[in-house]
Amino acid sequence: MDTGLIIDLETTGIDPETDKIIELGLIEFRISEDVPVPAITNMYGAVEDPKQALSEEIKKITGLDDYMLQGQKIDWVYVRAAIQRSSIIIAHNADFDRSFLEKRAELAGLEDAHWACSMKHIDWAKHGFKTRALNYLAADHGFVNSFAHRALFDCATTFRLMSPYFAELVRKSFMKEYRVFATAxxxxxxxxxxxxxxxWDGAKRVWYKTVLEDMIESERVFLAEEVYPDADLHEELILS
Structure with missing residues (x-):
């Protein structure tokens, strides 16, 4: 039997160097031959005092305020144990959550945990959905997250969305990523x-996109047919 973890964070801003975590939610699940789709085994949610006043924008987005956070603390011992016993960590826009968690001293040494992103490791466009935004995807799947931008509710939304696509999510999470530059x-x-x-990268003055390895060929075709129909594609496409 394998165990997995869904994590979601609310923060004071988007910069992990200067902003702080104010709420964490997690859902633990298991999957096995007898349970072919993820089954929830535990949930945890908590808020944390950032020791600074929240901006009006963050208050509006999350519904949290300074009084609700005053003196509160996330149980990082529990969070660390949950990560350690999980074979996969899932988040919607995992790069964001991971960047904040890897700054926490309480989680030092867990950088090798295997992460999957329900936003980029599920091909939502292929499944007929035009957006990858969490709450729009929920609506497109016939349900509503009534408490958007509250961590545990976003975890539950992520769990419900990713469950039917779990095999694809896991498979793609092991794929390499490439950055494609449409030079000149x-x-x-x-x-x-x-x-x-x-x-658009204004400093380098180039269009770019990050894709998984299974999308490289389709990107070559797009660039050859739509961007460089009269040029040698190999002179215009750079992979890194």
Whole structure:
């Protein structure tokens, strides 16, 4: 039997170097030959005092306020134990949650935990969904997260969304990631690149996109047909 963990955080901002965790939720689950879909075994949620006033924006997003957090503390001993006994850690936009958790001294030495991202390791577009945003995906699947941006409720939403796609999520979580640079892309192709989820790097003046290894070939085809129809693709596509 394997065990897994879903984690979600609420924070004072988006920079793990300067901002702080104010709420953590987690759901532990198990899966085995007898239980082919994830089954919840435990839940935990707690808030933590960041020792600073919350911004009005964070108060509005989360519904938390300074009084609710005053003197509160997350049980990091419990969180550490939950991570240690899990074979996979799942979050929706895992890069964000992971960046904050790896800054916690209480979790030092757990950097090798295997993470999966329910936002990027499930091909939502292939399954017919136009967005990867958690609460829009919930609505598209016929339910509503009534307490969005509260950590434990977002964990529950993630659990319900990822369960039918769990095998795909695990498989893709082991794939390599590549950054594709559309170097010297013609100006008139910018709308196509944006629609394809490429982002503009103003410093390097290049369009780029991060893709999983199983998407490399389709990206080559897109660039060859839509961006560089008259050029040698191998001169324009850089993988890293």
């Amino acid at each position: 892309a013609p100006f008139e192709s910018k709308d196509k690149l944006k629609a394809r989820a490429y982002r």
